[in-house]
Amino acid sequence: MTDWSDPRLPSAEKTSPRQLKRMSRSFSGVGVGIPPERLQQIAMGGTATADELVDVSFALTATQLISEKRRSKRARAQRHCVRGFILVVAILISINVLVCLGLLLFMLTQHTMPY
Numbered sequence: 001m002t003d004w005s006d007p008r009l010p011s012a013e014k015t016s017p018r019q020l021k022r023m024s025r026s027f028s029g030v031g032v033g034i035p036p037e038r039l040q041q042i043a044m045g046g047t048a049t050a051d052e053l054v055d056v057s058f059a060l061t062a063t064q065l066i067s068e069k070r071r072s073k074r075a076r077a078q079r080h081c082v083r084g085f086i087l088v089v090a091i092l093i094s095i096n097v098l099v100c101l102g103l104l105l106f107m108l109t110q111h112t113m114p115y
Contacts, residue, residue: 009043009056023063030066032059 015023020036020043027034032055042048042056 009039009060015040015043026063027056027059030059030062032056032062034059 017036017040020039024034024036024039027039034052034055038052039056042052048056
């Protein structure tokens with residue numbers, strides 16, 4: 001079971017007004033407009049209609065899903081950058097090896113005696 005399959009509002013003691021404002025903005029980003037004051041009332045155990053509870057549950061689930069998608073996209077981008085870095089380093093090492101071998105062959109041909 002994932003975290004977003006059983007959404008719950010954090011308790012009122014654990015959230016600050018700033019966090020509630022941020023949560024309200026993220027809820028409006030998924031189509032649920034609930035003011036921060038109302039979120040605080042619901043978190044404190046105040047009476048809420050069934051529609052409000054469904055809206056809060058949906059908004060929590062949707063924002064958690066969006067957050068997980070954003071994290072996975074960032075992880076993919078990071079893996080892509082690491083692979084690119086490894087490729088660049090491998091190319092630089094191979095060029096260095098080829099230049100060293102060329103220099104070695106050039107030095108060896110200079111020390112041979114002409115006929």
